[in-house]
Amino acid sequence: MTGRPVGRAVRAVVPTALCAALALGPLWGVQPAGAITPAEAAAAGYIPNPAPTLARITIDEISPTVLDGAGGPGGAGGGGRVAVGTESGVPVVTVSGTITNVGDIPLESVDVRLQRGPRAADAEAVREPLVWSEPSFAVRGEFLRVAETVAPGQSVPYRVSMPAREIPGDPAPDLQLTEPGIYPLLVNVNGTPEGGSPARLDDARTQLPVLEAPRPAALPGVDDDDEVVAPGPADGRGPAPVPLTMMWPLAAAPTRIATVPGAEGPDPVVALTDDSLLRELSEGGRLTGLVRAADDAFDGPGGQDLRQAVCLGVDPELLGTVSEIADGRAVLIGNGTGGDDGGSSGRNRGGREDPERSAPADPGAVEADAERWLDELRALAEGTCVVTLPAAQAGLEAVGAVGSTELTRAALDSDDSVERILGVSPIPDVLVPASGTLLPGTAEALGEPGATAVVAAPSTRTDTGIVPPPGMVGLAGTDGGRALTYSAPIGAALAATGSAPENPRYSDPDTRYWLTADSAAARLQNARAALLAPVVDAIDAGPAPIAPLAAGAGPSAGTGPAADTGPSGPSDDQGVLAVPPQVWSVDGEAAGSLLETLGAQLAAGRMRAVPLTERLAGPVTVPDGSLADDPTGAVDPGAVDLAGVDRRVSDALRGIGTLRSLVDAADPTSADAEGHLDPMVTEALRALSETGRRAGGDGTSPGSGTGADARAATAERLDRLEQTVSRSLGRVDLLPPGSVFTMASPNSPLLLVTRNALPFPVRVGVTVTAPDDITVEPVGVVQIPASGSRTLQVPTQSDAEGGVRHTVAFVLEGPDGRPLSEPVELSVQTGGYPVAQAFALAAAALALVLGGRRYLRYRRGILDPADEGHRP
Numbered sequence: 001m002t003g004r005p006v007g008r009a010v011r012a013v014v015p016t017a018l019c020a021a022l023a024l025g026p027l028w029g030v031q032p033a034g035a036i037t038p039a040e041a042a043a044a045g046y047i048p049n050p051a052p053t054l055a056r057i058t059i060d061e062i063s064p065t066v067l068d069g070a071g072g073p074g075g076a077g078g079g080g081r082v083a084v085g086t087e088s089g090v091p092v093v094t095v096s097g098t099i100t101n102v103g104d105i106p107l108e109s110v111d112v113r114l115q116r117g118p119r120a121a122d123a124e125a126v127r128e129p130l131v132w133s134e135p136s137f138a139v140r141g142e143f144l145r146v147a148e149t150v151a152p153g154q155s156v157p158y159r160v161s162m163p164a165r166e167i168p169g170d171p172a173p174d175l176q177l178t179e180p181g182i183y184p185l186l187v188n189v190n191g192t193p194e195g196g197s198p199a200r201l202d203d204a205r206t207q208l209p210v211l212e213a214p215r216p217a218a219l220p221g222v223d224d225d226d227e228v229v230a231p232g233p234a235d236g237r238g239p240a241p242v243p244l245t246m247m248w249p250l251a252a253a254p255t256r257i258a259t260v261p262g263a264e265g266p267d268p269v270v271a272l273t274d275d276s277l278l279r280e281l282s283e284g285g286r287l288t289g290l291v292r293a294a295d296d297a298f299d300g301p302g303g304q305d306l307r308q309a310v311c312l313g314v315d316p317e318l319l320g321t322v323s324e325i326a327d328g329r330a331v332l333i334g335n336g337t338g339g340d341d342g343g344s345s346g347r348n349r350g351g352r353e354d355p356e357r358s359a360p361a362d363p364g365a366v367e368a369d370a371e372r373w374l375d376e377l378r379a380l381a382e383g384t385c386v387v388t389l390p391a392a393q394a395g396l397e398a399v400g401a402v403g404s405t406e407l408t409r410a411a412l413d414s415d416d417s418v419e420r421i422l423g424v425s426p427i428p429d430v431l432v433p434a435s436g437t438l439l440p441g442t443a444e445a446l447g448e449p450g451a452t453a454v455v456a457a458p459s460t461r462t463d464t465g466i467v468p469p470p471g472m473v474g475l476a477g478t479d480g481g482r483a484l485t486y487s488a489p490i491g492a493a494l495a496a497t498g499s500a501p502e503n504p505r506y507s508d509p510d511t512r513y514w515l516t517a518d519s520a521a522a523r524l525q526n527a528r529a530a531l532l533a534p535v536v537d538a539i540d541a542g543p544a545p546i547a548p549l550a551a552g553a554g555p556s557a558g559t560g561p562a563a564d565t566g567p568s569g570p571s572d573d574q575g576v577l578a579v580p581p582q583v584w585s586v587d588g589e590a591a592g593s594l595l596e597t598l599g600a601q602l603a604a605g606r607m608r609a610v611p612l613t614e615r616l617a618g619p620v621t622v623p624d625g626s627l628a629d630d631p632t633g634a635v636d637p638g639a640v641d642l643a644g645v646d647r648r649v650s651d652a653l654r655g656i657g658t659l660r661s662l663v664d665a666a667d668p669t670s671a672d673a674e675g676h677l678d679p680m681v682t683e684a685l686r687a688l689s690e691t692g693r694r695a696g697g698d699g700t701s702p703g704s705g706t707g708a709d710a711r712a713a714t715a716e717r718l719d720r721l722e723q724t725v726s727r728s729l730g731r732v733d734l735l736p737p738g739s740v741f742t743m744a745s746p747n748s749p750l751l752l753v754t755r756n757a758l759p760f761p762v763r764v765g766v767t768v769t770a771p772d773d774i775t776v777e778p779v780g781v782v783q784i785p786a787s788g789s790r791t792l793q794v795p796t797q798s799d800a801e802g803g804v805r806h807t808v809a810f811v812l813e814g815p816d817g818r819p820l821s822e823p824v825e826l827s828v829q830t831g832g833y834p835v836a837q838a839f840a841l842a843a844a845a846l847a848l849v850l851g852g853r854r855y856l857r858y859r860r861g862i863l864d865p866a867d868e869g870h871r872p
Contacts, residue, residue, distance in 0.1 A: 038514065046698065047131050048205060050514035053103055055150070055201035057112070057158075057189045058519040060097040065528060066597060067091060067164060067177065067210040068604075090167050091214050093175055095187055096159040097204065097519065099146060103193070107150045107201070110191040111143040114160045119181030119210075122540075123533035126207075127489050127511040129184035130518075130526065134203055137186040141173050150191070160187060164214045180539045182529045183208045206522040207529035211536065211606065240544035241608040242534045243575030244309045244598060245615055247387070247432070247454070248294055250377070251315035251582045252277050252287065254392050254686035254713075257335075257720060260727045261659075261676035262759040262787060264357070268675030269330045270321060271357065278331070278360060281322065281369045288369075289588020291376050297595035298380075302602030306595065309602070309609035311385035313432060313582065314377075316414030317392040317682055319421045326370040332357040374421070381424045385612050387454075388418050388426045391685050393434040393582050398688040400442040401642040402649050406657070410681045427613060430454065434582045434690035435638075436491055436506045438475070438483065440627040450480075452616055454579065456506035457485040458632055462625035470574040472615070474622035482620055486577035493530035494578060496523045498585030500692065503699025503706070509634040512699035524590050528597055534575050535606050576607070577615065583691045637706035638693030640714070648718050649684050654818075655725035656680045661815040662732065664761040669786055673760040680724060687717035731757035732764060732784070733821040734812050749793040750776065750826060752810060756784035764820065766792070769809040773799045774828065776808060781815075798828075 038051035095114060101107050115137035120126045129136070146158045163174040177183060186205050192198045255272045264271070272278070280287040298307045325331055334357030360366045390396060394411045415426045429451040431438075437459040453459075453475070460483055461467045462476045468485070475481035492507035501515040501523060515523065584591070601607040630636070656677060663673040692713070697704030702711075735753040756762050766779035777795040784790050796808075806828045812820040 046514060046517075047133055048513060048517035049202060050517045050698075052202040054101070054105075054193060054199070055099055055107060055110070055189060055191060056102050057099050057187060057202045057204045058097045059095055059187060059204045059206050059522040059525075060519060061095070061521060062185070062206055062208065062525055063094045064091065065209075065525060065593070066532065066600075067093070067208060067214065068212050089215070090163045090165055090174075092161050092163050093177075093185075093208060094159060094161040095185065095206070096157065097187065097521075098155050098157055099150065099189055100155040101150045101152050104152050106152065106194040107191040108148065108194060109145070109198070110147045110150050110156070110189065110201075111145050112158045112160050113143045113188045113190070114141040114162050114175075115139060115186040115188055116175050116177075117184040117186065119179075119183050120207075120533065123487065123530075123537050124489055126182050126530050126533040127492060127508070127526070129207070130205055131511055131513050132184065132205075134186060134188060134200070137184065137188075139173075139176050141175075143190065146189075158187075158189075164210075165216065177208075177210050177213055179213050180210050180536050182533050182536055183210060204522060205518065206525045208525075209529045209532040209536070211532065211539065237543040238605070239535075239538040239541060241605055242538050242601075243573070243610040244578075244602065244607040245576070245610050245612055246310050246578040246595075246598065247313045247580065247612075248290070248310050249313040249315075249389065249580055249582045249584050250287065250290060250318070251313070251389060251393060251584075252280055252318050253583050253691050254317075254689050254717075256317075256321050256679065256682070256686065257717075258679040258683040258724050259332075259676075260724055260731065261673075262731065262757055263727075264332060265330075266672075266759040266787065267330065268324075268672055268679075269332050270324050271332045271334070271679075273333075273335045275333055275360065277318075277321070278333075278366050278369070281366075281373045283369070285369075286585070286587055288373055288376070290584070290586075290591055291373065291380055293588040293592030293595060295376070295380050296592060297599055300596060300599050302599035305602040305609040306599045307384055308611050309598070310595075311387050311427070311612040312381055313387045313389045314381075314418055314422070314426075315389045315391065315393065315582065316417050317685065319374075320417060320682075322370045322374060323421050325367060326374055328367060331360055331363060331366055333360060334358060378422055378424075381422045384424075386418065386422065386424050386426045387430050387432060387612070388415050389432050389582055390434060392682060393689045393691045394685040395435060395640060395688045395690045395693075396431075396433050397435075397439055397442045398640050398642055398645055398649075399685070401646040402653070402684075403646070404650065404653050406681060407649070407653060407684060411685055427616075430612075430616070432579070432582075435693075436504050436579070437631050440478070440629065453481070453483040455483050455485055456488045456491050456504070456579075456631065458488050458506045459483065460485055460623070461628045461631055462623050463628050464623075464625040465628075466623060466625070468621050468623045470577065472618045472620040474620050476623050476626045478627070484577070484615055486579050487534075487574075489533070490530045490576065491579050493523075493527040494580040494584075497527050497580075497590065498523075498587075500583075500585040500695050502581060502692070502694045504581070504694060505636050505638060506631045507699070509632055509700060514698050514704075516696075520590070524586070524593070528594060531576060531578060531594065531598065532601070534573070535601060538606070574615075575610070635700065636694075637697065637700060637702040637704075638690070638710070640688070640693075645688070645714075645718070648722065649687065652684060652718075652721050652725050653681070655729055658814040658816055658818045658820075659725070659728055662758075662762040662764060664763045664783055667761040667783075667785075670760045676759065680721070680728075683717065683721050683724070687714050687721060689714075728758070729818075729820055732762055732812065734766075734810055734824045735789075736824055747795070747797050750796050750808065750828070752792040752794060752824075753789055754782055754784050754792065754812065755789040757787060759786050761786050763815065765813045765815065766794075767811045767813055768794070769811075769823070771806050771808075774806055774808060775799070796828075 099110060099112070116139040117129050117132055117137040120129060141160065141162045144160055147156045150156055164177045166174050166176070175183070184205060184207050186203050188203045189201045190198060191201050253276065255274055255277050257271050257273055259269060259271045279285050282288065294310065297303060390411050391414055396411070399407055399411050412431065415428060419425050431451055431453040433453060433455060436456040438453045438455050457467055457470045460473045460475065470485045470487055473483050473485055475483055488506050488508065492504055492511070495502045495504045496515050498520065503512040503515065598607065602609060659677055663670050692710035693707045695706070695710070696708060697706030699706055702708070733755055735755055752766070754764065762784050763781050764784065765781055768776045768779065770776045775797040779792060779794055782790065782792065808826045808828050809823040810826065811823050814820055
């Protein structure tokens with residue numbers, strides 16, 4: 001055994017010093033100019049190295065994934081790949097992967113070596129070895145030549161193996177896996193740059209769970225029957241089974257966007273920024289894979305118990321979108337804003353206005369995929385626990401800061417819609433923050449009596465510095481708030497998997513690193529190790545205590561690996577409550593392999609299924625003090641500038657409220673209005689989404705790129721939301737009636753034209769500002785048909801004398817008093833009515849006299865010179 005390296009401390013201090021100035025930089029919008037690049041991180045001594053200069057080595061496969069001696073090499077209880085054994089019966093651990101020349105000079109004499117470090121101290125320390133430096137991996141194999149020459153840009157495969165423990169008579173090194181534990185492995189690659197000296201080029205890490213140490217190899221000349229085996233417990237009892245509960249998240253990164261009602265036609269549409277959701281719903285897509293992986297695991301070893309342990313976490317925003325697609329709503333793809341300058345130009349008011357959007361190549365296939373996925377999910381949800389996640393993974397701190405009842409309801413109150421779509425009732429009063437944390441102010445703002453937040457254990461840290469053990473915990477300093485907490489290392493390990501790994505907010509800052517320095521396969525294996533670390537802790541704790549026998553019970557009662565262990569002992573620990581990130585970027589195969597591992601442990605009796613409802617009903621620990629302001633005390637690179645965001649979102653929500661108030665609900669043609677307006681509210685939630693906020697970079701500083709894409713997406717969504725609301729309101733307006741309106745009489749009505757380019761009928765008010773000598777009757781509430789207009793005759797009385805030109809201003813308002821248009825000013829010509837009437841009467845009299853004279857002359861036969869040539 002070797003001591004724990006100083007590499008961890010060096011790794012923690014050097015990057016922190018490099019990032020100190022950047023930690024105070026802006027957390028919103030564009031990255032600071034001094035952003036840390038991977039190359040700078042490598043020069044600063046980051047471990048693992050995110051940007052090796054000569055070669056990069058990746059781990060693509062490890063076999064076995066779990067070393068379990070039960071039933072032979074590989075064991076039945078490990079799940080995953082089975083170990084290959086030597087002739088002596090000792091299993092062999094094999095790691096394979098790829099070495100790539102990332103430099104610009106050839107590499108010669110490229111060798112690899114497998115190394116092992118000391119086992120993790122316990123489940124809470126399981127991720128610490130991932131940032132240890134190479135000297136800590138003191139158990140070393142022999143170097144194996146991979147290639148004589150590797151040209152720049154070229155990749156070569158490698159495969160390196162070592163026996164799990166010593167083989168008598170074989171002097172070759174072994175991994176010395178003589179006791180259960182979570183063991184870190186390192187693959188070291190050495191080589192010689194052309195014209196240079198031999199050097200260590202790169203290394204890659206992963207972890208190997210050993211649940212049962214391999215038996216010693218048989219000595220030469222000793223029969224298997226004579227082999228000495230380490231004695232087990234005298235009564236045959238094994239360790240207490242570890243409680244297991246797992247959340248199975250079904251959510252997607254926000255890609256839906258709200259459109260200006262009517263901009264894409266009269267019917268509501270599903271507008272998406274890209275086709276990623278459609279690909280995830282297709283055959284072979286991520287969401288399809290997650291549903292099928294769970295379904296397959298429920299039919300595999302330990303499947304019945306696994307179904308009891310798993311709870312589906314569903315995003316209501318995703319379900320609603322997929323349900324609309326399955327019902328035949330048109331899908332459009334494009335990142336435009338979807339609207340014109342408010343409708344005043346009248347351009348394409350009856351059709352689509354955004355040429356950047358287009359329909360999928362095969363709309364029928366998209367609809368079929370959505371319908372099939374929902375059917376498969378409904379079948380999976382039947383008889384399985386279901387929990388509703390916050391819509392669009394909305395950040396609850398941001399939602400609480402906005403303080404809008406409508407926004408909070410849209411984020412958290414969707415159980416009815418989930419039940420309507422899936423046909424099952426979600427567990428009520430369960431809150432699962434996407435960040436895994438819940439700060440004090442948010443707990444007070446969003447918490448309801450009887451509700452339970454499912455968060456990582458550090459989120460319940462008090463201002464005294466104490467973190468209560470995982471389980472049901474009262475939220476210190478709140479009015480009856482409580483939380484069900486889970487292990488931060490397990491959550492962090494699951495968050496690090498997939499194509500978009502993250503260092504979650506609650507993770508230990510000392511174990512955060514540039515996750516993309518490890519391959520997806522290595523990170524998946526690390527998650528497997530974290531899930532099994534509590535099993536190793538239970539093994540270390542020894543046999544389960546014997547439960548008190550009930551009266552009349554036989555001597556065999558209470559024995560066996562899965563028996564109830566009574567009121568005390570390791571089984572009373574919380575064990576494993578696994579909560580992956582809500583947008584879990586693993587594919588079905590990777591997710592299924594983890595479920596296979598857990599199902600195997602349930603079948604072997606090392607774990608026991610605990611339904612989520614049982615955990616929620618457990619005893620509550622109430623710590624002293626109040627909730628700490630931050631779960632870890634470290635800078636959160638995914639933090640949002642709430643002071644700026646809450647104002648912009650609040651303004652947009654007020655505009656959406658005005659649009660809702662405009663709808664003429666009494667008109668049956670307004671039935672689709674909610675289908676146009678609801679996506680605007682969820683657009684606000686999507687702008688506040690936690691997805692990707694801690695992805696990329698080193699997980700510590702925003703200057704390293706952590707959360708950069710999410711910040712840019714949020715800024716873009718806020719801009720688009722504001723434009724969409726503004727343009728939607730601008731589609732109800734007044735048309736200018738002309739330059740000058742001349743009143744022919746003191747009570748001539750004024751003419752106005754109101755226009756509604758929205759695809760639903762509206763009710764609006766018109767306010768008038770007129771001079772004292774002109775009285776304009778109140779217009780009142782005006783009903784305007786969908787995509788139509790209405791001409792108004794406004795009764796007017798003028799008391800002005802003499803020809804005078806006055807200005808009368810009209811403003812269109814919503815029922816809530818919000819102006820919908822700029823004032824329309826009408827220049828009115830008034831006064832001089834007696835003079836005009838006298839001239840009119842004189843003209844009429846003259847015409848009568850002249851007409852009568854001509855008639856009389858005609859009757860008398862007197863020819864008028866004008867009638868010459870036209871005699872009757």
